Amino acid sequence: MATEIDTSFIPDMPQGPLCEYRKCAKFDWKRLRLIFEEENTLRIKYKVWKILEADPLFSKPKTALSSDEQKRLAAMQMNKMAHLNLIPPELSQRGYLEKTMYLMSINEALHTVCPSLSVKIALGVGLFNNALHAMGTERHKKYYDAAWNREIVTCMAITEVAHGSNTKSIRTTAKYDPQTKEFIIHTPDFEAAKCWIGNLGKTATVALTFANLYTPDGVDHGLHGFLVPVRNPQTLQAYPGVLVGDIGDKIGLNGIDNGFVMFSNYRIPRENLLNRTGDVTPDGAYESVFSEPGKILGAALESFSAGRIGIMQEAANTLSNAAVIAVRYAAIRKQFGQEKNSPEIPIINYQLHQWRIFPYLAAACVLKVSVLELTKTYLKIVEKSQADSNGFELLTQIVSEVHALISSSKPLITWTARDAIQEAREACGGHGYLKASNLGELRNNHDPSCTYEGDNNVLGQQTSNWLLRQWNNDHLESPIGTANFLLQRNEILNSNFDRLVQHCPVDSIEFVIKCYEWLICWLLNKTSTKMKVATSNGEHRFDARNNAQVYGARDLWRAYAELFALRSFIKRCNQPDVTPELKSVLNLLYFVYGYWCIDKHLTTFYQGNFASGSQFADLIREKLLAKCSLLKDSSVSIADSIAPPDFALNSVIARADGLLYQNLQNEFMTHPGAFERPSWWKEVLIPPTKSKL
Numbered sequence: 147m148a149t150e151i152d153t154s155f156i157p158d159m160p161q162g163p164l165c166e167y168r169k170c171a172k173f174d175w176k177r178l179r180l181i182f183e184e185e186n187t188l189r190i191k192y193k194v195w196k197i198l199e200a201d202p203l204f205s206k207p208k209t210a211l212s213s214d215e216q217k218r219l220a221a222m223q224m225n226k227m228a229h230l231n232l233i234p235p236e237l238s239q240r241g242y243l244e245k246t247m248y249l250m251s252i253n254e255a256l257h258t259v260c261p262s263l264s265v266k267i268a269l270g271v272g273l274f275n276n277a278l279h280a281m282g283t284e285r286h287k288k289y290y291d292a293a294w295n296r297e298i299v300t301c302m303a304i305t306e307v308a309h310g311s312n313t314k315s316i317r318t319t320a321k322y323d324p325q326t327k328e329f330i331i332h333t334p335d336f337e338a339a340k341c342w343i344g345n346l347g348k349t350a351t352v353a354l355t356f357a358n359l360y361t362p363d364g365v366d367h368g369l370h371g372f373l374v375p376v377r378n379p380q381t382l383q384a385y386p387g388v389l390v391g392d393i394g395d396k397i398g399l400n401g402i403d404n405g406f407v408m409f410s411n412y413r414i415p416r417e418n419l420l421n422r423t424g425d426v427t428p429d430g431a432y433e434s435v436f437s438e439p440g441k442i443l444g445a446a447l448e449s450f451s452a453g454r455i456g457i458m459q460e461a462a463n464t465l466s467n468a469a470v471i472a473v474r475y476a477a478i479r480k481q482f483g484q485e486k487n488s489p490e491i492p493i494i495n496y497q498l499h500q501w502r503i504f505p506y507l508a509a510a511c512v513l514k515v516s517v518l519e520l521t522k523t524y525l526k527i528v529e530k531s532q533a534d535s536n537g538f539e540l541l542t543q544i545v546s547e548v549h550a551l552i553s554s555s556k557p558l559i560t561w562t563a564r565d566a567i568q569e570a571r572e573a574c575g576g577h578g579y580l581k582a583s584n585l586g587e588l589r590n591n592h593d594p595s596c597t598y599e600g601d602n603n604v605l606g607q608q609t610s611n612w613l614l615r616q617w618n619n620d621h622l623e624s625p626i627g628t629a630n631f632l633l634q635r636n637e638i639l640n641s642n643f644d645r646l647v648q649h650c651p652v653d654s655i656e657f658v659i660k661c662y663e664w665l666i667c668w669l670l671n672k673t674s675t676k677m678k679v680a681t682s683n684g685e686h687r688f689d690a691r692n693n694a695q696v697y698g699a700r701d702l703w704r705a706y707a708e709l710f711a712l713r714s715f716i717k718r719c720n721q722p723d724v725t726p727e728l729k730s731v732l733n734l735l736y737f738v739y740g741y742w743c744i745d746k747h748l749t750t751f752y753q754g755n756f757a758s759g760s761q762f763a764d765l766i767r768e769k770l771l772a773k774c775s776l777l778k779d780s781s782v783s784i785a786d787s788i789a790p791p792d793f794a795l796n797s798v799i800a801r802a803d804g805l806l807y808q809n810l811q812n813e814f815m816t817h818p819g820a821f822e823r824p825s826w827w828k829e830v831l832i833p834p835t836k837s838k839l
């Protein structure tokens with residue numbers, strides 16, 4: 147079995163000081179890589195990296211570029227993409243799942259090298275076309291094709307200056323005029339200006355705009371999507387009636403031109419309404435073949451979830467990159483020794499350091515696997531719904547659970563990546579603060595993923611709402627099965643640490659899962675009871691829900707996402723391609739991540755009387771430290787198995803050759819201007835004094 151797997155397409159690691167660690171690993175890191183990623187995906191990624199590395203347009207600028215230069219570069223790269231032949235022509239004929247997986251793989255590779263470009267494409271092609279697919283009809287196909295072929299630059303305009311998360315309060319209007327058969331798009335005031343819209347600042351010519359549709363009888367039919375031309379594609383000048391501009395410099399991702407727009411009674415043809423779920427007849431009557439168009443629109447919007455899945459994939463890679471940088475650096479960097487003159491030891495040997503960085507290494511591996519599982523689950527469902535003539539209905543049945551998974555997993559992964567970058571930065575000491583370490587870029591570019599496509603704190607509430615519904619409803623509706631354990635709620639709530647360890651030792655895979663099942667049931671019970679008491683005391687449901695978030699619903703949805711990640715990892719570990727050597731290292735990763743997560747929930751375990759006394763906490767913490775220590779010898783090879791090539795990782799302190807100081811020396815000595823006298827030297831000369839110096 148083992149010999150059948152081809153890993154020859156994965157480049158070897160170069161020789162160097164890290165090989166000392168690589169020799170200690172008892173498994174083949176290339177085989178491990180194929181546990182975390184599918185072969186097809188990996189082949190596509192290596193192909194893309196090779197093409198980008200060979201093209202000077204994609205090489206990292208040596209000096210900092212102004213925001214304007216970054217935007218120009220990203221726009222040029224976007225145009226170049228059409229000529230790189232990354233997408234085989236026959237791909238458009240393939241099924242949704244295969245096609246989307248292919249595009250997602252390209253995006254993953256692209257995002258590591260050029261995050262701005264990847265987001266530009268994700269917004270202008272991915273999100274835009276997904277929205278057209280879900281909400282548009284045949285008459286919008288030309289826009290779909292044009293965006294796919296990069297003939298137009300597009301954007302998705304939902305957010306307004308005063309409203310982001312609460313999309314229901316969006317105030318842009320689209321009033322139908324039967325005289326001219328046009329919609330009149332209008333922005334009532336600056337607070338309703340579309341804002342933060344990626345690609346809109348300088349380049350987009352068409353904005354898929356969300357506005358409230360009004361028929362001539364004055365009835366508001368709620369939010370609908372409209373294709374709104376904003377700029378002349380030949381001149382990039384705004385059309386009359388459209389006030390469009392760039393919002394200015396951001397903390398990161400400055401290659402994207404985020405913009406704002408205000409419409410002043412701006413007219414667009416009737417056909418520009420995305421009319422899959424509801425349409426307006428030429429004489430102004432609203433029509434929908436669906437009994438509940440609002441609900442159907444919700445289902446259609448669900449296909450936007452592909453965007454959130456893309457963010458999770460990117461975040462899992464960012465998390466991996468941060469962990470790789472920290473591990474490789476820690477393996478080479480030496481500080482202190484037992485005695486004054488004894489040899490210094492690599493910082494990777496310190497328990498404190500292991501405890502700081504190995505859980506992120508483990509998290510990267512576990513979350514990579516769970517994102518893949520979630521991606522495939524999601525894509526299969528959408529594909530099935532598209533193949534079925536009654537697709538929407540099918541989608542709505544299962545959509546809630548997928549939505550719950552995505553709404554909690556996106557925050558979990560983006561936050562873990564955010565924290566990993568900061569820990570890695572500090573774990574690499576002063577050199578981690580060097581721009582060339584790439585940790586600053588990683589941080590600034592990753593940061594907004596905690597906010598866009600749904601602010602993490604808001605998004606997670608959708609998961610806890612779903613879980614609470616499952617808890618309180620007579621019938622459990624969990625077609626994917628993630629909440630099936632709630633059926634045993636009484637038994638689970640009756641269990642505790644002492645009873646559990648009698649049949650599930652702390653070292654067993656099951657132990658971690660059982661702890662989580664108890665945690666989720668207890669948090670559900672507590673949160674639900676709190677909300678019921680509040681409402682029975684006259685509190686509005688809205689307030690009761692808001693007041694049950696902290697130490698309740700928020701911990702609940704996070705725990706649910708962690709349990710899904712752990713379960714997905716176990717499922718992967720049980721596949722036939724996992725050899726005993728691989729299983730052993732995968733188990734270590736599972737326990738490091740599992741114990742580390744449980745440690746963060748300890749207060750709740752004690753609060754709910756799952757445990758009393760110090761034994762439970764002591765065991766979890768002792769085991770975590772012991773597993774971290776065991777992970778040390780494998781850590782460099784695990785890092786290799788999730789690392790992109792040096793060109794994409796782009797960190798002078800974490801090259802695969804491990805030549806830390808040679809690489810640093812080269813960086814210091816060769817960066818532009820290192821030895822030049824500043825152009826302003828005369829301005830800062832200290833005038834000679836009469837002193838004798």
Ligand SMILES: Cc1cc2nc3c(=O)[nH]c(=O)nc-3n(C[C@H](O)[C@H](O)[C@H](O)COP(=O)(O)OP(=O)(O)OC[C@H]3O[C@@H](n4cnc5c(N)ncnc54)[C@H](O)[C@@H]3O)c2cc1C
Nearest residue numbers: 302303304305309310311342343344594597598599601603
């Ligand atoms: C880089 C970037 C690119 C973007 N690109 C686009 C784009 O292309 N198109 C587009 O339409 N939008 C885009 N956005 C906007 C983005 O989608 C919104 O920023 C996001 O939806 C959050 O909305 P908001 O900024 O209004 O935050 P708000 O909703 O105002 O949230 C502010 C804070 O309040 C908290 N909060 C809000 N409601 C609650 C509640 N009920 N309970 C507890 N806390 C709450 C949130 O957790 C958050 O911390 C982009 C944003 C960024 C940063």
